[in-house]
Amino acid sequence: MDSARYNFSDHVILITGAARGIGKAIAGHFATAGATVLILDLNQEAIDIAVKDLNALGGKAFGYLANVIDGPQIESLFAELIKEHGKIDVLINNAGVTRDNLMLRMKEEEWDMVLDINLKGAFICTQKVFKHMMKARSGSIINIASVIGIMGNSGQANYAASKGGMIAFTKSCAKEFASRNVRVNAVAPGFIETEMTASLSDDIRAEYAKVIPLNKMGSPLDVARLCMFLAGKESEYITGQTIAVDGGLTMH
Amino acid sequence: MDIEAKVKQIVMDKLGVEEAQIVPEANFIEDLRADSLDTVELVMAFEDEFGLTIPDEDQDKLRTVGQAIDYLKSKLS
Numbered sequence: 001m002d003s004a005r006y007n008f009s010d011h012v013i014l015i016t017g018a019a020r021g022i023g024k025a026i027a028g029h030f031a032t033a034g035a036t037v038l039i040l041d042l043n044q045e046a047i048d049i050a051v052k053d054l055n056a057l058g059g060k061a062f063g064y065l066a067n068v069i070d071g072p073q074i075e076s077l078f079a080e081l082i083k084e085h086g087k088i089d090v091l092i093n094n095a096g097v098t099r100d101n102l103m104l105r106m107k108e109e110e111w112d113m114v115l116d117i118n119l120k121g122a123f124i125c126t127q128k129v130f131k132h133m134m135k136a137r138s139g140s141i142i143n144i145a146s147v148i149g150i151m152g153n154s155g156q157a158n159y160a161a162s163k164g165g166m167i168a169f170t171k172s173c174a175k176e177f178a179s180r181n182v183r184v185n186a187v188a189p190g191f192i193e194t195e196m197t198a199s200l201s202d203d204i205r206a207e208y209a210k211v212i213p214l215n216k217m218g219s220p221l222d223v224a225r226l227c228m229f230l231a232g233k234e235s236e237y238i239t240g241q242t243i244a245v246d247g248g249l250t251m252h
Numbered sequence: 253m254d255i256e257a258k259v260k261q262i263v264m265d266k267l268g269v270e271e272a273q274i275v276p277e278a279n280f281i282e283d284l285r286a287d288s289l290d291t292v293e294l295v296m297a298f299e300d301e302f303g304l305t306i307p308d309e310d311q312d313k314l315r316t317v318g319q320a321i322d323y324l325k326s327k328l329s
Contacts, residue, residue, distance in 0.1 A: 134293060179289065 006228055009034035012085045013231065014078075016068050016125055017095030019046035021194045022144065024053075025220030026092060026227050031059025033228065036085055040066045040077075040095070068095045068121030071128075078128045087136060090231040091129040093122040094144040096162075100155045111158045118162035119169070126173060130182060139182040140231050143170050144223075147190045147246045163188075167242045174240030183239035185230045190246025191217045213248030255302075255328065259321050262297045266290060276318030284317075294320075302328060 008030055018027045019041035027037045031054040039054070039061065041047050047063035054061035062085075066077050081088060096118045099110035122143055133139030148156055149163025170186040177184060191197065191208050197217070200208075209215050222245050229235050230243075244250045260274050267284050280286040280294065295306050295314065304327055306314075314320045 131296070134289070176289070179287065 006033045006232060008228075008232070011089045011231070012036045012038065012081075012087055013090045013092065014038045014040070014081065014088050014129070015092040015094055016040045016121065017042075018092075019043055019050040019063070022189065022192060022220045022223050023092075023094040024050050026094065026224040027054055027061065028057055028059075029221065029224035029228055030231075031055075031057040031061055034058065034060075036060045037062070038081060038085065038088075039063050040068065042067060068093075068125055069116050071124050074124050075128045078132065082132055088129055088132055089138070090140045090142065091125060091133075092142045092144065092227060092231075093125055093166075095121050096144065098156065098159050100159065102155055103157050106157060111161075114158040115162050115165075118159070119165045122166055122169065126169075126184075130173075130177060130180075133182045134177070134180045137181050139177075139180075140235075141173065141177075141182065141184040142227050142230050143167075143184070143186040144227075145170070145186040145188045145242060147188050147244055147250050150188055150242070150244065150250050170242060171240045178239060183230075183235070185235070185239060186242040187223060187226050187230065188242055188244040188246065188250070189218065189223045190244060190249045192223060192245075193217050193219055211249065212246070213251070216247065218245055218247055255324050256321050258301055259298070259317065259324065262294065262301060263317060266294055266297055274317050276316065276321070278317045279315055280317070281315070298324060304328070 013030045013035045015023055015027050017023045018039035027039050031037050037054055037059050039047065039050055044065050047065060051061045051063040064077060066073060068074065097114060099114050101110055126141055143166050145166045146163040148160045149167050152160045167186050170184050174184040191212065208217060226243060226245050260271065263274050264271060267286055267290060269284050273284060278284055280291055295311050299306055302324055314323055
């Protein structure tokens, strides 16, 4: 399943937190399929680099400095984007952070920050984009959750709550938007090789791999491929689902 | 086009109903079979068409075609 097989040249894809990491890989995958890719992030320097990289892949990439938890800013930005690009076919709520700490040490600020950006950010972007998708009677929204939202993890109560919340949020939106032909699904990545995991030692890596049935960490491209499937016509009868990209880690 | 005609046009477009059904006493949900999302869409369409903002607390006052026309007339006069 290579992006060359897919043609997204008439699609506009909006991805939050896409200047780096998994978000950038998703953006890159859509760029190689010819999509117009709109990336939102908080770091102008990273945005500029990402846009350059994405255009080098043959995409039509545009970067926007925006904060997903700023409702009025997101609302006016989306209205502008619709004017500029005609439509938004796909929203990928990818922006997310971690502030890991053991429960007994976790500060309220750490809890609030993770819940705000990961969950409230998805709420705001989804609400603002649905306004347009509802009128278009078409759209696909993809929430990047995490296996941690399914199985929990010590030291990540805030992150787990945000991602578990995102999965439940996905189902509610899927029910509410279905009559308007707008689908909402969640993707739950497992252990994926990114800048964030690059610093892990080989021992820890081997430890992780041991519990994964496919016996290795995943790549951002594995996540991007599923996003492309959920974005397009191939998945037109799929909504409200959470699909794990985790080498079998959370199968049940 | 006057307010009344514009409202009728929007209701026809959004709800896919015949012009004859759009009488002042027609209730959007009970008579014109709008679902809850349709009513939000109607309000948004009125806002776009007439260039005003209809606050959430006013949306409950727009249950029938007649109420919508009267409300918009009062706001635009």
